Amino acid sequence: MFSQAMLAxxxxxxxxxxxxxxxxxxxxxxxxxxxxxxxxxxxSVPPPQALTDALIDLIQHTDPAAxxxxxxxxxxxxxxxxxxxDLRERFHARARGDLVYMTAGAAASLTITLSALCVPGDEVxxxxxxxxxxxxxxxxxxxxxxxxxxxxxxxxxxGGRLAAAVNAHTKAVIINTPNxxxxxxxxxxxxxxxxxxxxxxxxxxxxxxYVISDEPYRELVYGGVKAPFAANYYKNTVICYSFSKSLxxxxxxxxxxxxxxxxxxxxxxxxAVCGAGRSLGxxxxxxxxxxxxxxxxGLTGDLSVYDRNRTLLYDAVTEYGFRAVKxxxxxxxxMQSPERDANAFCERAKKQELLFVPGDDFGGPGWVRIAxxxxxxxxxxxxxxxRKLAESYNLSGCQxxxx
Amino acid sequence: MFSQAMLAxxxxxxxxxxxxxxxxxxxxxxxxxxxxxxxxxxxSVPPPQALTDALIDLIQHTDPAAxxxxxxxxxxxxxxxxxxxDLRERFHARARGDLVYMTAGAAASLTITLSALCVPGDEVxxxxxxxxxxxxxxxxxxxxxxxxxxxxxxxxxxGGRLAAAVNAHTKAVIINTPNxxxxxxxxxxxxxxxxxxxxxxxxxxxxxxYVISDEPYRELVYGGVKAPFAANYYKNTVICYSFSKSLxxxxxxxxxxxxxxxxxxxxxxxxAVCGAGRSLGxxxxxxxxxxxxxxxxGLTGDLSVYDRNRTLLYDAVTEYGFRAVKxxxxxxxxMQSPERDANAFCERAKKQELLFVPGDDFGGPGWVRIAxxxxxxxxxxxxxxxRKLAESYNLSGCQxxxx
Numbered sequence: 001m002f003s004q005a006m007l008a009x010x011x012x013x014x015x016x017x018x019x020x021x022x023x024x025x026x027x028x029x030x031x032x033x034x035x036x037x038x039x040x041x042x043x044s045v046p047p048p049q050a051l052t053d054a055l056i057d058l059i060q061h062t063d064p065a066a067x068x069x070x071x072x073x074x075x076x077x078x079x080x081x082x083x084x085x086d087l088r089e090r091f092h093a094r095a096r097g098d099l100v101y102m103t104a105g106a107a108a109s110l111t112i113t114l115s116a117l118c119v120p121g122d123e124v125x126x127x128x129x130x131x132x133x134x135x136x137x138x139x140x141x142x143x144x145x146x147x148x149x150x151x152x153x154x155x156x157x158x159g160g161r162l163a164a165a166v167n168a169h170t171k172a173v174i175i176n177t178p179n180x181x182x183x184x185x186x187x188x189x190x191x192x193x194x195x196x197x198x199x200x201x202x203x204x205x206x207x208x209x210y211v212i213s214d215e216p217y218r219e220l221v222y223g224g225v226k227a228p229f230a231a232n233y234y235k236n237t238v239i240c241y242s243f244s245k246s247l248x249x250x251x252x253x254x255x256x257x258x259x260x261x262x263x264x265x266x267x268x269x270x271x272a273v274c275g276a277g278r279s280l281g282x283x284x285x286x287x288x289x290x291x292x293x294x295x296x297x298g299l300t301g302d303l304s305v306y307d308r309n310r311t312l313l314y315d316a317v318t319e320y321g322f323r324a325v326k327x328x329x330x331x332x333x334x335m336q337s338p339e340r341d342a343n344a345f346c347e348r349a350k351k352q353e354l355l356f357v358p359g360d361d362f363g364g365p366g367w368v369r370i371a372x373x374x375x376x377x378x379x380x381x382x383x384x385x386x387r388k389l390a391e392s393y394n395l396s397g398c399q400x401x402x403x
Numbered sequence: 404m405f406s407q408a409m410l411a412x413x414x415x416x417x418x419x420x421x422x423x424x425x426x427x428x429x430x431x432x433x434x435x436x437x438x439x440x441x442x443x444x445x446x447s448v449p450p451p452q453a454l455t456d457a458l459i460d461l462i463q464h465t466d467p468a469a470x471x472x473x474x475x476x477x478x479x480x481x482x483x484x485x486x487x488x489d490l491r492e493r494f495h496a497r498a499r500g501d502l503v504y505m506t507a508g509a510a511a512s513l514t515i516t517l518s519a520l521c522v523p524g525d526e527v528x529x530x531x532x533x534x535x536x537x538x539x540x541x542x543x544x545x546x547x548x549x550x551x552x553x554x555x556x557x558x559x560x561x562g563g564r565l566a567a568a569v570n571a572h573t574k575a576v577i578i579n580t581p582n583x584x585x586x587x588x589x590x591x592x593x594x595x596x597x598x599x600x601x602x603x604x605x606x607x608x609x610x611x612x613y614v615i616s617d618e619p620y621r622e623l624v625y626g627g628v629k630a631p632f633a634a635n636y637y638k639n640t641v642i643c644y645s646f647s648k649s650l651x652x653x654x655x656x657x658x659x660x661x662x663x664x665x666x667x668x669x670x671x672x673x674x675a676v677c678g679a680g681r682s683l684g685x686x687x688x689x690x691x692x693x694x695x696x697x698x699x700x701g702l703t704g705d706l707s708v709y710d711r712n713r714t715l716l717y718d719a720v721t722e723y724g725f726r727a728v729k730x731x732x733x734x735x736x737x738m739q740s741p742e743r744d745a746n747a748f749c750e751r752a753k754k755q756e757l758l759f760v761p762g763d764d765f766g767g768p769g770w771v772r773i774a775x776x777x778x779x780x781x782x783x784x785x786x787x788x789x790r791k792l793a794e795s796y797n798l799s800g801c802q803x804x805x806x
Contacts, residue, residue, distance in 0.1 A: 001610060001668070002520045002675045009678030017476070046468040055462050065449040068652045073420070104507045104656060107684035117405045133681075140682045207404060249471045251690025253507060253656075265404070272405045275412030278536075279543045281510035286689045287654025 014132060015361045016040060019346075023355050030353070036382035037355045038370040041180065041331065043248040045301035045373070051247055054295040058288060071290060073283035074274055075102025075256070079294040083256055086297040087239075091229035094261045099270045101277060102285035105253035106216045106242035107133065113212055113238050113257055114141035114172075115276035116269070122171035124212075127157065128363030129334070131180045131214070143171060147363050153325060155184035155334075159193040166201035172210040173198065177227060178217040181362045181369035182334040183310075183327020185225055191233035198234060208236045208264050216242040216255070217330040219300050222307040225328040235262035238269075243293050245331075248301045254289040306331045309372040313379055320387050321395025331373035334364065338393040342368050348392065352385035417535060418764045419443055422749075426758045433756070439785035440758045441773040444583065444734065446651040448704035448776070454650055457698040461691060474693060476686035477677055478505025478659070482697040486659055489700040490642075494632035497664045502673045504680060505688035508656035509619045509645035510536065516615055516641050516660055517544035517575075518679035519672070525574035527615075530560065531766030532737070534583045534617070546574060550766050556728060558587035558737075562596040569604035575613040576601065580630060581620040584765045584772035585737040586713075586730020588628055594636035601637060611639045611667050619645040619658070620733040622703050625710040628731040638665035641672075646696050648734075651704045657692040709734045712775040716782055723790050724798025734776035737767065741796040745771050751795065755788035 013021075016039055023037040058067060074080065081097030088095050103109045118124065118141040126134050127150045138145040148165045151158045162173070173194065177186040186194075198209045213230040218241070221227045231237040242255030259270045277283055313333055314326050324335040335356075337345035342358040346368060349356055359367035372379065390396075416424075419442055426440040461470060477483065484500030491498050506512045521527065521544040529537050530553045541548040551568045554561045565576070576597065580589035589597075601612045616633040621644070624630045634640040645658030662673045680686055716736055717729050727738040738759075740748035745761040749771060752759055762770035775782065793799075 002613075002672050003518065003522055003679070004675075005522075006519045006675040006678035006682065007671055009681055010674035010676065011678070014681075040473075042472050044468060046466070047471060052462060052467055056459065059455060059458050059462075063449070064455055065447060065651060068450060068654050069445050070443075070653045104685075104689070107686065111682075111684035115406065116409045119406055119408075136682055137684065140684075210405075248468055250473045251471050251687055253687065253689050268410055269405050271413035272407075272409040273413065275409035275414070276406070278412055278417075279409065279514075279539055280683055281514035281540065281543075281685075282507075283510065284654055284656065286507070286656050286692070288691075289689070 009136065016132070016357050019355050019357055026353070033381070035353050035355065036378060036385055038372065038374065039355045039357055041245070041371050041373055042250060043245060043301065043373050044375055045248050045303065045305050047248040048296060048299045048301055050299055051249070051292060051296050054292040055288065058291055068287060070284050071287050073278065075100070075285055076287070076290050079290045082294045082297060083258070087258065090298055091232065093229055093231050095258055096261045099259040099261055099266060101257040101270070101273050102290050103255045103257055103277070104282060104285050105255045106214065106240065106244060107137070108253070108282050109240035109242060109255050109257050110134070110137045110212070110214060111140055111280055112273060112276045112282055113240055114138060114143065115280060116272040117141070117210055118143040118171050121169060123167070123169040124171060125162070125165055125173040126363070127173070127175060129155070129179070129181050129359060129367070130174070130363050131176060132361040134174055150184070155179060155182045155325070156187060157190040157193045159197055162194065163197045163200070166197060166209065168205045170201060170205070170209050172212050174212045174214055175230060176214045177230065178220055178327070178329025180217065180330055181332045181357070181359065181364065182325060183330045183332045184325070185221055185227045185328040186230070188228045188233070191228055191230055195234040198236075211237045212240060213237055214240045216245050219246040220303055220306060220331060221329040222310055223328065227329060231260045235260060236264060238263070246300045247293060247296060249289070252286065252289050254286055254293055305376060306373060309374070309376055309379055312376065313370065313372050316383050317386055320390035322390060331371060333370040333372055334359065334367050335370055337366050337368055338395055340366060342366055349389055352389050354382060354385050354389060412539065419535075419760050422758050422760055429756070436784070438756050438758065439781060439788055441775065441777065442758045442760055444774050444776055445653060446648060446704065446776050447778055448651050448706065448708050450651040451699060451702045451704055453702055454652070454695060454699050457695040458691065461694055471690060473687050474690050476681065478503070478688055479690070479693050482693045485697045485700060487661070490661065493701055494635065496632055496634050498661055499664045502662040502664055502669060504660040504673070504676050505693050506658045506660055506680070507685060507688050508658045509617065509643065509647060510540070511656070511685050512643035512645060512658050512660050513537070513540045513615070513617060514543055514683060515676060515679045515685055516643055517541060517546065518683060519675040520544070520613055521546040521574050524572060526570070526572040527574060528565070528568055528576040529766070530576070530578060532558070532582070532584050532762060532770070533577070533766050534579055535764040537577055553587070558582060558585045558728070559590060560593040560596045562600055565597065566600045566603070569600060569612065571608045573604060573608070573612050575615050577615045577617055578633060579617045580633065581623060581730070581732025583620065583733055584735045584760070584762065584767065585728060586733045586735045587728070588624055588630045588731040589633070591631045591636070594631055594633055598637040614640045615643060616640055617643045619648050622649040623706055623709060623734060624732040625713055626731065630732060634663045638663060639667060641666070649703045650696065650699060652692070655689065655692050657689055657696055708779060709776060712777070712779055712782055715779065716773065716775050719786050720789055723793035725793060734774060736773040736775055737762070737770050738773055740769050740771055741798055743769060745769055752792055755792050757785060757788050757792060
């Protein structure tokens with residue numbers, strides 16, 4: 001028969017998708033305006049007008065046979081160089097166009113990078129809480145996922161825990177800053193700690209340990225916070241990016257892998273990325289969108305909406321007595337469940353038509369993820385439901401964290 | 404270090420790409436009009452105007468946040484149903500929208516399908532000559548590639564050879580009709596032979612053997628030939644399609660997998676496809692193009708150009724004394740090398756600025772592939788070079804095959 005492992009993976013829909021589908025059914029039952037769906041990270045902010053203009057201009061003013069033709073396997077050379085230039089200018093990063101590989105989105109960036117790096121028996125460390133699909137992607141690369149908890153409450157790198165997890169089999173650490181599901185942004189101190197631990201591990205075990213920096217939320221930071229650029233703190237870094245969130249294009253599958261020019265054997269590492277892309281079937285990312293995003297580098301949709309949502313929601317839920325960590329980035333609020341079992345809490349929230357994702361699958365049991373990339377109006381309308389939910393647990397007073 | 408297997412794959416550029424890059428360098432040296440580049444299958448015919456119109460209309464008249472949002476993982480439900488309807492109407496096929504999985508192109512269709520079907524130790528049969536990247540994709544699925552020669556000259560299924568290759572480990576046979584690199588179209592008789600052999604094998608070894616029908620050239624058939632629809636001849640068929648060639652969109656990475664509703668456990672097989680897509684990082688094919696192709700089902704670019712090129716080129720080369728098989732479909736002419744070593748022949752052709760791909764990597768040593776998806780004018784201008792090449796081998800007379 002066919003692969004039972006793939007069947008199992010196909011049968012077990014991701015928890016996020018499960019709740020999202022429940023929400024869609026529920027909206028049909030009681031009307032979409034009565035369901036407060038905070039389950040999925042689909043941006044509500046439209047792409048910048050410049051993106052729409054670029055698409056129209058490219059379609060109307062380029063020879064269509066050329067526009068829609070294959071680019072070279074790692075992507076259009078001009079697009080790759082434009083991206084490297086943008087990384088150099090905005091983040092003072094070392095970046096080279098010939099080390100940029102255009103991909104069909106964030107998931108592709110990760111599966112290609114993991115395939116390029118890993119051999120069977122390797123271990124890949126993730127800092128928990130973490131984006132659940134990492135476990136699927138690491139398994140695909142035939143490596144073992146090792147969970148290392150981030151520091152409680154702040155979700156920063158815990159150097160001691162990380163050092164204890166590094167061993168001779170450690171190939172890479174995946175970081176995700178700003179983080180899904182916590183919204184935490186890794187500080188300079190965290191990135192220095194990470195670099196120190198990995199440099200020591202590399203020295204001890206005699207082989208490089210890579211940082212895979214999954215940064216689709218890179219531009220989504222608020223309140224004056226600056227997200228340090230991970231590749232500037234550690235040489236053996238592979239950047240995995242997607243324009244899904246910054247340009248509100250999640251459906252279009254466009255992103256890139258950038259191998260740091262400072263990585264050991266960076267050119268061969270890049271060729272391994274090319275080999276992995278070829279092997280997985282990912283040569284030539286979508287051509288029209290390669291060119292369209294190249295015209296919009298550094299631009300974003302109107303992210304002030306997310307910032308407004310963040311403050312509105314955080315202030316309200318903490319006022320009602322919930323405990324939450326104010327997120328510095330991304331568009332997720334990580335909120336503690338008032339009861340030990342976050343699944344039970346999510347079920348009770350459903351009675352108020354509030355849809356959250358339990359943190360268990362993110363490696364954060366006892367917490368829930370609330371995606372606030374929704375209309376501000378929906379958040380306002382949902383607040384009485386949050387209050388009722390808090391009351392049902394007899395919560396009261398302000399529970400703002402002081403981390 | 405990183406994966407040396409992926410490095411090797413990245414270092415070893417495909418032969419086709421190697422020649423294509425040589426051609427680009429050569430064009431800079433002596434002018435593009437003086438190089439006759441028949442190396443790559445990049446369609447020269449523009450997409451139908453309806454496709455451009457659909458793109459513009461979708462971009463101008465759809466809420467951009469919705470247009471570029473995630474579709475569900477297997478694709479937009481309406482798009483999937485439209486594709487199934489088209490398959491039912493045009494090919495009298497059994498097809499169901501809920502068994503269609505939208506993909507980021509032909510390579511993705513194949514890697515996902517192979518991952519869904521194969522477990523380590525499985526064997527996957529290809530009929531030679533075959534598209535070279537199959538060997539990469541089969542290796543990625545951790546299966547073993549088994550080459551079975553097609554019938555000489557006609558390139559149809561050779562039932563005896565196929566039966567001899569089927570064993571307890573056989574999981575699937577990949578067919579490609581119309582074929583790259585030969586242009587051959589599998590006949591009804593071939594498909595019946597294939598079905599008989601596989602039904603007998605399945606019976607003997609007690610498990611289904613799948614046909615993976617890679618059909619990106621499905622609509623590219625000429626001279627009144629009808630390409631029979633493979634899934635109508637064998638129940639355990641998975642269709643792998645791409646709109647790259649029919650709509651001249653190779654760079655946009657849009658295609659689909661359709662599991663035959665008649666396949667055993669078709670719904671579970673489809674879930675395995677979903678699991679494999681998730682595992683490889685291929686959920687939600689490019690959203691704008693999902694919707695655009697759904698509006699252009701059954702349409703093609705102006706394929707009469709390829710038909711004209713086919714006749715012009717075939718008639719000329721056989722007049723000059725080359726031996727070739729007149730292709731019924733795709734846009735490749737498979738021509739026999741006048742000397743045993745097709746690589747040496749390709750080198751000699753380069754002296755006339757003619758760029759072909761040697762058949763060796765396609766499992767067709769002693770032959771070359773000539774991609775005629777180029778401007779008709781370039782073919783006309785190249786004919787004296789073909790004549791000189793023939794003369795350098797002292798070829799003469801008409802060598803039309805009578806297969």
